[in-house]
Amino acid sequence: MQDKFDVIVVGAGTAGIPAALAAAERGLRIALIEAADDIGGTLVLSGGSISAAGTPMQRAAGIEDSAERHFADALRINHGTGDHVLLRAWIDRAAETIDWLLSLGWTCTPFEPVFAPEHDLYTTPRTYRSTQQGFSLISAYRGALEKETASGRIELFLGTRVTDIVMESGTATGVVARHGEQDLRLAARAVILTTGGFSGSARHWQDIHGIVPLRYHIDTVVGDGIDLVRGAGGALWHEDTLLPSFGGTRDLGAPASAWVHSVIVPSVRQPWEIYVNENADRFMPEDEPIIDARERAIMRQPNWSFWVLYDEAIRREAPPLFKWEPDKLESLFEGFDEDYVRADSIAQLAARCGLPPARLAATIDLYNRGQAVGSDMLKRTHLPRPIAEGPFYAVRHYGYSICCYPGVRVDHQLRVVDDEGTPVPGLYAAGEAIGIGFLGHGFLSGGIVSSAVTFGRRLGQEVLA
Numbered sequence: 158m159q160d161k162f163d164v165i166v167v168g169a170g171t172a173g174i175p176a177a178l179a180a181a182e183r184g185l186r187i188a189l190i191e192a193a194d195d196i197g198g199t200l201v202l203s204g205g206s207i208s209a210a211g212t213p214m215q216r217a218a219g220i221e222d223s224a225e226r227h228f229a230d231a232l233r234i235n236h237g238t239g240d241h242v243l244l245r246a247w248i249d250r251a252a253e254t255i256d257w258l259l260s261l262g263w264t265c266t267p268f269e270p271v272f273a274p275e276h277d278l279y280t281t282p283r284t285y286r287s288t289q290q291g292f293s294l295i296s297a298y299r300g301a302l303e304k305e306t307a308s309g310r311i312e313l314f315l316g317t318r319v320t321d322i323v324m325e326s327g328t329a330t331g332v333v334a335r336h337g338e339q340d341l342r343l344a345a346r347a348v349i350l351t352t353g354g355f356s357g358s359a360r361h362w363q364d365i366h367g368i369v370p371l372r373y374h375i376d377t378v379v380g381d382g383i384d385l386v387r388g389a390g391g392a393l394w395h396e397d398t399l400l401p402s403f404g405g406t407r408d409l410g411a412p413a414s415a416w417v418h419s420v421i422v423p424s425v426r427q428p429w430e431i432y433v434n435e436n437a438d439r440f441m442p443e444d445e446p447i448i449d450a451r452e453r454a455i456m457r458q459p460n461w462s463f464w465v466l467y468d469e470a471i472r473r474e475a476p477p478l479f480k481w482e483p484d485k486l487e488s489l490f491e492g493f494d495e496d497y498v499r500a501d502s503i504a505q506l507a508a509r510c511g512l513p514p515a516r517l518a519a520t521i522d523l524y525n526r527g528q529a530v531g532s533d534m535l536k537r538t539h540l541p542r543p544i545a546e547g548p549f550y551a552v553r554h555y556g557y558s559i560c561c562y563p564g565v566r567v568d569h570q571l572r573v574v575d576d577e578g579t580p581v582p583g584l585y586a587a588g589e590a591i592g593i594g595f596l597g598h599g600f601l602s603g604g605i606v607s608s609a610v611t612f613g614r615r616l617g618q619e620v621l622a
């Protein structure tokens with residue numbers, strides 16, 4: 158063994174940095190190992206929205222809230238699913254997490270809680286928008302981390318990927334890591350895995366879910382936690398849980414990624430368009446207000462894919478569908494990108510989108526007939542115009558993923574456990590490495606970052622205590 162630490166933290170992202178900082182505060186000596194060349198992990202992409210009840214921001218806004226109400230709301234949104242003990246453990250400490258982030262210089266804007274319409278709404282505003290999305294957390298973390306690396310309590314290994322956990326008599330006692338051409342062996346009394354989810358790994362998606370959807374991720378978040386834990390005798394959980402986000406468009410600069418470039422949330426913009434799946438069928442009332450129902454509807458469609466379809470009159474009269482400038486959109490249609498199609502007739506549109514032409518014509522005809530008399534077959538109520546005036550437009554949208562529900566199975570002390578629930582001594586995990594399945598089968602706005610920071614910090618406070 159090359160060097161001996163008290164704790165090795167694998168992954169210097171959302172959960173890993175708070176783990177290392179909290180452990181260092183207790184005087185422990187930490188190796189913080191990061192595969193990428195800089196700290197931050199998924200925070201470089203993340204909205205950095207955080208939720209918590211009983212915060213200074215709520216008090217300043219005169220909003221009464223409590224962990225009890227947050228928990229009750231969470232169970233309403235996730236339909237009673239998830240791990241209630243862990244869920245409550247996060248919620249009970251979430252306000253403390255906010256206090257800690259504020260003490261590091263993290264800021265949110267405005268200094269007040271919001272409802273986040275991209276997810277089903279809490280009954281009380283308790284989501285905080287980081288001033289510069291995930292970068293607000295990174296800069297808060299960076300300052301604190303610099304102090305601890307200068308003090309020598311944390312040694313930061315960048316560009317270093319952990320490839321194995323060293324097990325001695327069934328106990329995790331260190332890691333093997335790759336730095337350039339070199340293998341490092343580091344020893345410690347405890348190993349904390351904060352390696353993030355498996356969004357960057359098509360292999361894990363295929364193995365676990367049997368589908369490889371569009372995913373938003375950084376290159377180094379590839380499910381290493383899962384592979385490392387399997388090698389150490391640990392188990393996975395929540396493999397059956399899966400819920401996409403609704404309506405990303407392909408980012409043409411990064412084909413593996415998706416993000417929302419169109420305004421597709423009905424509470425923000427009512428739809429003028431229709432949605433058709435790869436069979437050219439409508440599959441939901443486009444003005445369905447419940448985000449959870451929208452997400453579940455897209456999950457039932459082939460390839461989680463659908464076309465948002467409209468005509469020239471809608472393009473001209475409706476509030477803008479896209480957040481992009483009109484020029485950018487025009488260049489996409491002009492460039493004949495396969496996901497952005499404009500055509501003079503419905504038949505031509507169908508041919509270019511790969512949709513069955515007769516079926517598409519029938520779908521549009523049925524929609525137009527219902528629209529004319531104000532009675533839609535799918536019970537849509539916002540019916541401003543028929544789809545009748547060429548040219549016709551279709552933009553492919555997707556159900557996409559920004560996070561993983563399955564992950565490394567842990568107990569209520571965040572110890573990695575095997576299939577029987579028995580802890581693997583010396584091995585802990587937090588953040589998306591444990592999956593977000595414990596939060597339940599439904600999106601809790603700002604719940605992933607908040608719980609990742611909370612649990613990372615909790616491990617740093619409790620490990621080896």
Ligand SMILES: Cc1cc2nc3c(=O)[nH]c(=O)nc-3n(C[C@H](O)[C@H](O)[C@H](O)COP(=O)(O)OP(=O)(O)OC[C@H]3O[C@@H](n4cnc5c(N)ncnc54)[C@H](O)[C@@H]3O)c2cc1C
Pocket residue numbers: 167168169170171172173190191192193196197198199200202203204205206207317318319320351352353354373374377378379381382559560587588589590602603604605606607609
């Ligand atoms: C586009 C997008 C927007 C989002 N917006 C929000 C939001 O607004 N609110 C919210 O709550 N959630 C949001 N999320 C989800 C949330 O940001 C992430 O789930 C969370 O940041 C993950 O934190 P983590 O610490 O588990 O992993 P990460 O922050 O990804 O950190 C994991 C780190 O481990 C490193 N690593 C991986 N394997 C190894 C290895 N073998 N050796 C060494 N290092 C390794 C990685 O390089 C990475 O730095 C969003 C996600 C995306 C993609």
